[in-house]
Amino acid sequence: xxxxxxxxAIDDEKLAIDVIKEYLKKADKVELIAECRNGFDGLKTISxxxxxxxxLDIQMPKINGFxxxxxxxxxxxxxxxxxxxxxxxxxxxxxxxxxxxxxxxESRFLEALEKAKKLLKDKNKADEKIESLEKYNENNSECIExxxxxxxxxxxxxxxxxxDYIEAQDDYVMLHSSKGKFLxxxxxxxxDEHLDANNFMRVxxxxxxxxxxxxxxxxxxKESYKIILKDGKNIPVSKSGYSKLKEIFx
Amino acid sequence: MFNPFLKNRENLVVYLLIWIVxxxxxxxxxxxxxxxxxxxxILDSLVYNIxxxxxxxxxxxxxxxxTFESYSMPRLLLNHLMAAIITSIIWVFLGYYILSNFLIKExxxxxxxxxxxAWRFVVGILFYAIIVSLNYVIIYYNxxxxxxxxxxxxxxxVKEAELKTLKxxxxxxxxxxxxxxxxxxxxxxxxxxxxxxxKLSDFLRSTLSKNEKMKTILSExxxxxxxxxxxxxxxxxxxxxxxxxxxxxxxSIEVPAMLLQPVFExxxxxxxxxxxxxxxxxxxxxxxxEYLKITIENNFDPEAVPRKGEGIGLTNIKxxxxxxxxxxxxxxxxxxNNIFKVNIFIPIxxxxxxxxxxx
Numbered sequence: 001x002x003x004x005x006x007x008x009a010i011d012d013e014k015l016a017i018d019v020i021k022e023y024l025k026k027a028d029k030v031e032l033i034a035e036c037r038n039g040f041d042g043l044k045t046i047s048x049x050x051x052x053x054x055x056l057d058i059q060m061p062k063i064n065g066f067x068x069x070x071x072x073x074x075x076x077x078x079x080x081x082x083x084x085x086x087x088x089x090x091x092x093x094x095x096x097x098x099x100x101x102x103x104x105x106e107s108r109f110l111e112a113l114e115k116a117k118k119l120l121k122d123k124n125k126a127d128e129k130i131e132s133l134e135k136y137n138e139n140n141s142e143c144i145e146x147x148x149x150x151x152x153x154x155x156x157x158x159x160x161x162x163x164d165y166i167e168a169q170d171d172y173v174m175l176h177s178s179k180g181k182f183l184x185x186x187x188x189x190x191x192d193e194h195l196d197a198n199n200f201m202r203v204x205x206x207x208x209x210x211x212x213x214x215x216x217x218x219x220x221x222k223e224s225y226k227i228i229l230k231d232g233k234n235i236p237v238s239k240s241g242y243s244k245l246k247e248i249f250x
Numbered sequence: 251m252f253n254p255f256l257k258n259r260e261n262l263v264v265y266l267l268i269w270i271v272x273x274x275x276x277x278x279x280x281x282x283x284x285x286x287x288x289x290x291x292i293l294d295s296l297v298y299n300i301x302x303x304x305x306x307x308x309x310x311x312x313x314x315x316x317t318f319e320s321y322s323m324p325r326l327l328l329n330h331l332m333a334a335i336i337t338s339i340i341w342v343f344l345g346y347y348i349l350s351n352f353l354i355k356e357x358x359x360x361x362x363x364x365x366x367x368a369w370r371f372v373v374g375i376l377f378y379a380i381i382v383s384l385n386y387v388i389i390y391y392n393x394x395x396x397x398x399x400x401x402x403x404x405x406x407x408v409k410e411a412e413l414k415t416l417k418x419x420x421x422x423x424x425x426x427x428x429x430x431x432x433x434x435x436x437x438x439x440x441x442x443x444x445x446x447x448x449k450l451s452d453f454l455r456s457t458l459s460k461n462e463k464m465k466t467i468l469s470e471x472x473x474x475x476x477x478x479x480x481x482x483x484x485x486x487x488x489x490x491x492x493x494x495x496x497x498x499x500x501x502s503i504e505v506p507a508m509l510l511q512p513v514f515e516x517x518x519x520x521x522x523x524x525x526x527x528x529x530x531x532x533x534x535x536x537x538x539x540e541y542l543k544i545t546i547e548n549n550f551d552p553e554a555v556p557r558k559g560e561g562i563g564l565t566n567i568k569x570x571x572x573x574x575x576x577x578x579x580x581x582x583x584x585x586x587n588n589i590f591k592v593n594i595f596i597p598i599x600x601x602x603x604x605x606x607x608x609x
Binding site for chain 1 (some may be wrong): 310422423426427430433434437438484485486487489513524525526530551554567
């Protein structure tokens with residue numbers, strides 16, 4: 001590779017970016033092509049400039065580093081930088097994507113850069129790592145409070161309380177919220193496990209419903225039921241879904 | 251407290267079983283030892299024991315009201331003695347009246363019952379003494395259990411509060427990010443790095459040395475807060491601004507230590523950390539009658555989804571204020587037009603009041 005490796009740093013603190021900038025001066029054939037101060041800006045810049053490596057902070061305003069990553073179809077090699085994030089730390093332990101704990105030394109930084117460069121040569125391996133990180137995030141059972149989706153060029157943050165129901169749609173799910181419908185590349189299983197079980201219920205293989213949006217439950221055909229939502233929509237209920245519903249409503 | 255004999259079915263069954271055993275002995279004694287006819291012995295035993303089983307249940311009520319706490323020992327004993335004599339006399343003569351007038355006509359029995367009235371009276375006193383003593387034991391056992399329960403509840407409350415305090419004091423995110431800023435400044439601006447190191451040390455020292463039981467004057471409390479805000483300002487630079495308006499008369503008013511710190515941390519956390527717009531934190535302190543009124547407000551991004559735990563810090567402060575000043579609603583907050591506003595009212599204690607409290 002005779003060309004320079006193109007790098008972006010995303011962090012909401014300017015001083016944190018300054019450190020990366022300084023350390024990169026000592027690195028060979030690497031160029032910092034952009035600095036971003038939040039996830040929105042980061043997302044836009046990544047799609048415009050298509051960098052090779054991204055140094056990404058996790059805690060940022062609006063959308064965090066993980067959420068930003070979810071919205072990128074073909075992510076570059078990511079090196080996370082974080083001060084203290086218990087869940088993220090655990091994620092890294094089971095995953096080979098490198099991470100830097102702030103404050104980090106120059107030698108530690110260059111080591112991470114070398115690793116990232118190696119991954120760059122092996123695109124498959126890099127994708128694998130991102131995938132396994134996503135898988136890890138799916139398996140950790142923390143409840144989510146918001147869902148970030150892309151609608152054309154716009155990024156929309158949906159608080160989970162605004163979601164009425166979720167419908168399976170091939171490899172995606174359709175989120176039906178008070179703001180409209182949005183497609184999200186996640187599994188039903190993911191939402192089943194990451195939405196607060198006190199507020200949401202999987203009533204059918206293909207449907208998760210917010211309990212508060214349920215208007216009534218009706219007999220549909222012989223031994224089969226459907227839910228009528230407050231906005232009038234009908235949702236089928238499976239046998240096991242019905243017995244779960246009965247438990248709360250009785 | 252409910253009557254222990256009536257509280258549940260098991261207790262009542264046990265109570266009645268004991269009476270059946272007593273009635274059995276009663277009958278055996280009359281029949282075998284005193285040669286009363288079988289029928290008369292059964293009737294005698296049934297009438298007298300059923301009566302006392304009933305009286306026994308009602309003895310709970312005088313026991314509840316004649317307590318060791320409200321009566322002196324002699325008065326308590328005297329009360330019970332009187333009650334024992336009266337219940338025994340009623341019991342003996344009611345039994346006598348029913349048995350001799352309605353149930354038993356035999357002459358031998360008449361002689362026997364007339365001779366035995368004094369003995370029956372003694373037995374009545376004995377029953378009274380046993381049941382009342384048992385009631386006292388039950389009352390004291392229950393009180394003991396209740397106290398134990400309350401104590402353990404209190405303990406867990408205290409622990410929880412301590413844990414929350416600990417969480418305040420150690421915010422690793424803040425510390426590590428500040429250290430990272432220092433690391434960065436050593437390259438670009440060593441002097442500022444040194445300044446920041448000193449500020450971070452001052453802040454940590456002050457946080458670690460204070461606890462929530464202490465009181466301090468407002469100007470002291472604000473010193474620590476200024477240091478904290480300075481550190482955050484170094485981290486976020488143009489992303490936020492702090493404006494204060496404090497009237498002179500407020501500076502020396504006494505406030506609980508570490509009370510305002512979490513409010514500012516909140517403003518930074520939910521305002522600055524979550525917004526890509528500039529956040530302005532305003533603080534206003536003035537005297538308002540008998541109170542020191544402190545208002546802290548910040549703009550925030552309305553799209554930011556509230557995180558878990560939002561409001562816990564403020565609820566904590568509210569309950570702390572209630573605990574200290576014994577007044578409700580010393581903290582209120584509003585969310586309007588993208589402005590989050592916290593009002594805190596601190597009662598100004600006059601010198602005499604302070605002395606009174608300390609004594």
